[in-house]
Amino acid sequence: MNMKMRTATRIALTGLVIATGFGAQASSGNGEGRGHGKMGHERPSFAALDTDASGTLTREEMASHGRARFEERDVNGDGMLSKEEMLADGNKRAERRAGKMIKRHDANGDGMLSFEEMAQGKYEERQSEMFERMDDDGDGTVSEAEFAEMQHHGHKKRHMNKSDD
Template structure:
């Protein structure tokens, strides 16, 4: 039983990583999680371990294309690709302000406005209007710490150290 839960968690990690690589910029609500009602399969207003395990088992079964009870790299990649395609379609639907089915550069611009500017100002420790390498590295470390904290609590969002090779 623990093995199936571990495999479901591993599958979730692979899916999140593939989505982060495939669908830049990463949508704020990624990965999509089931709501309480979806997980509460007996509709009694509570979640049991059995219901959560059933969800993990269903995810495993969905990914196990040949139904042999094991996940190959190819099956994991296929599942991650399908999930990434779904996320990309949702991203286009959400950002495509001119409804032409594709995204132009102006539709991909940061939508934070003043929020984006405040974030930049917080990153600019010496308040000179530009980010130096040290300020940038400090900001990345803070973001990774926050992402790590969400990941440890089971809230996802940690996407590793993008851009570092």
Template sequence: MVALSSAIALTLPMAVAAGPGKHERPSFEQLDINGDGKITQDEMKARGEARFKEADANGDGMLSQDELAAKGSERATKHAAKMIERHDTDGDGQLSQDEMKAGMKGKKGHDRGAKMFEKADTDGDGGISKAEFDAMKEKMGERHGKKHGKKEQ
């Protein structure tokens, strides 16, 4: 248990340096700095420190909002490039609405909007009343609070 806690604590700087949301997961080879076929806690710590230093653009040992935002923007740019690469069927370097829809078919969340609408339309009349809207908003707020360890007040 102590080893697991330590491993989690040592990877925290990597997550912080990557900014909010998901971060790129390093490969085994990237973590096995000395190439001996094993990842040690020291190697995990070194990787986290390196990522932190990379994000610390001004070298002051602190991550500012701008530095965190820059790291997040870097990830978003990479993600956008991958999306275009995967879904740009006509090769124009842009995604049309049709290309986006085609690229999302079969993916988790594809019909998310329709499903959310159906859940909100509790009386099934094909429209969302103010009361249904407010109820869904409250339900989503409660779920969001639980997800992040917060309680609505």
């Protein structure tokens, strides 16, 4: 593969990784960075969950935390979460994530991210890792069969994770 083709492939795969990452974060609510749980919110400390300071967590304490989180989102207090309430909560998290991403990657300080700024660092590493995982035979290219295997393998992982819930 010539240098132009490799560069074009890297750029295309970087775009794919970035787009996939944004889509996954937006749809799953996964927060960036440490301290975020599955729903993209700050993980509570053990002490915050251990409301009776007994040094152990009970099912009731865990349920109480879940109830409090639900009630935070139930803006109108009707005991139900509407689509609008869920979207409002998701939008708040998305705004925080976008702000953090801009702060972390905005090399020229213009408040916006170019493709080049996004492609630096971990995104470039992810793209390279993804390509290496897809290139089973190590020949520097990804065949249709290797691509299909990666898609199938990824689907299988997601399916397995869902059954664990």
